[in-house]
Amino acid sequence: QVQLVESGGGSVQAGGSLRLSCRAFGAAYSTQCMGWFRQAPGKEREGVAGIVLGGGTYYADSVKGRFTISQDNAKNTLYLQMSSLKPEDTAMYYCAASATLSCIGLLRLGEFKEDEYRYWGQGTQVTVSS
DSSP states (O other): OEEEEEEOOEEEETTOOEEEEEEEEESGGGOOEEEEEEEOTTSOOEEEEEEETTSOEEEOTTTTTTEEEEEEGGGTEEEEEEOSOOGGGOEEEEEEEEOOTHHHHHHHTTOOOGGGOOEEOOOEEEEEEO
């Protein structure tokens, strides 16, 4: 089992920055891929950014050039640095982890789907005002 705890959400004006963190507890050694999803009110959850822990990243088109996903293996922590934030980035952001090998190939092919991710955090709210 892997437990994920997010932090770092908050309210910011458009153009501002935030950094989200996700610390993994438990069997963190078993994870192969991690990433961030978000869900805005009335919308489906969407993949934002993913990372293969052995190398490789994915970004949704809507965040390319503005968001950066990274990891600190020593701290079992995943980060999402968000810059040039827009009101449409407002959502609940969820950290997710997968222990399956299939997530590796899928991420490297540009497939970042929530069905591949078994472990989820509780979410952290990001609100961007105009």
